[in-house]
Amino acid sequence: MKSIVKKMFLKQALAAVGLMALVACETVQTTQSGAVGVDRQQHMAVPAEALEQAAREEYAKLMAEERSKGALNRNAAQVERVRAIANRLVPQTVVFRPDARAWAWEVNVLTSPEVNAWCMPGGKMAVYTGLIEKLQITDDELAAVMGHEIAHALREHARERASEQAVAGTLISVGAAVLGVGDLGQKTAEYAYMGLLGLPNSRRHETEADRVGVELAARAGYDPRAAVTLWQKMGQLGGGEPIKFLSTHPSQTDRLNDLTAYSQRVMPLYEQSRKHR
Incomplete structure (x- = not known):
């Protein structure tokens, strides 16, 4: 009987927390769809201003x-080269969101063997020398690469x-407390969340960034098909790729396959851009 009561209370508690989370969430369209057609609506529980402020502080x-x-x-x-590319990409962001042109963009090159690049919320970017040289x-x-990373910032991934984790963390904590499952049970729930929702969402983010990125590159006069050769080179670095189900990529x-299809879709934009250069 206690078990039944506990489960009933859990359902009520989770429903109440879920309702509060939904109320706190804002449904937004962060970007326009562009030629690649990225138009998924997103649910945000974290204020954009808070994240951008944190990004500015962390970047500095x-x-x-x-x-x-x-x-x-x-x-x-290398710095001149990277910034020259950024100066062509950034003006194209207005196609997806007009306010991005006014962001306080900053682009720097970090000397590191790591093959990496990123763009924080609000346009704070870094490119690693390992990416360029290796x-x-x-x-x-x-x-x-840079178009892909800019796309993550435009889409506010x-x-x-952060919003998904905030809502999920609240639900998981309430459920663990009500059931009395302790740390182990809560960790198991967190892993289940990551496997069933968190990681697939990350893969979706990567695909969106790929598609928006090839359009930004094409509009800036860079051959979008280079995204395919880029990832072919990435695959040749070695180390073997992780199991798809557990990968965020x-x-x-x-x-x-997806990049090949979408780079072809934006080829007319590339050809048009080349005529005007």
Whole structure:
């Protein structure tokens, strides 16, 4: 009987928390769809201003640390190259969201063997020298990487993930407390959430960023097909790819197929851009 009462109370508690979470969430259309047709609505429980402020503070802290190590913008030629590409990509963001042109964009190059690049909310970017040097990256391929990372910021994927985790964390904590399952039970619930919802959402974010990224590159006059050669190079770095179900990225095959299709879709934009350069 106690078990039945506990389950009934859990249902009521979760329903109440779920209702509060839904009320707190805002349904938004962060970007216009563009030629690639990314038009999924998103549910946000975290204010955009709060995340952008945190991003500005974290970025400033990180750049200060890199400067103290002598790793910030060490190679002037690389910095000039990266910023020149950014200067062509950023104006194209207005196609997806007009307010992005007014963001306080900042682009820096970090000396690190890591093959990486990222763009924080509000347009704070970094490109690692490992990405440039290990891949012997072309300008078109670099534009594909940077366009992809800019797309994450335009779509506010970080805010969406934070919102999902905030709502899920609340539901999981309430459920664990009511059932008395303790830390182990709560951890199990968290892993279940990541497997059933968290990771698939991350893969969806990656696909959206791929598609928006190739359009940004094409509109900026960079060959969108370079996104395909970029990920082919990524696949040749070695180490083997993780099991698809547990990966936050699409499988190599799925990604290449999708990029091939969408790069072809935006080829007319690329050709049009080339005529005006």
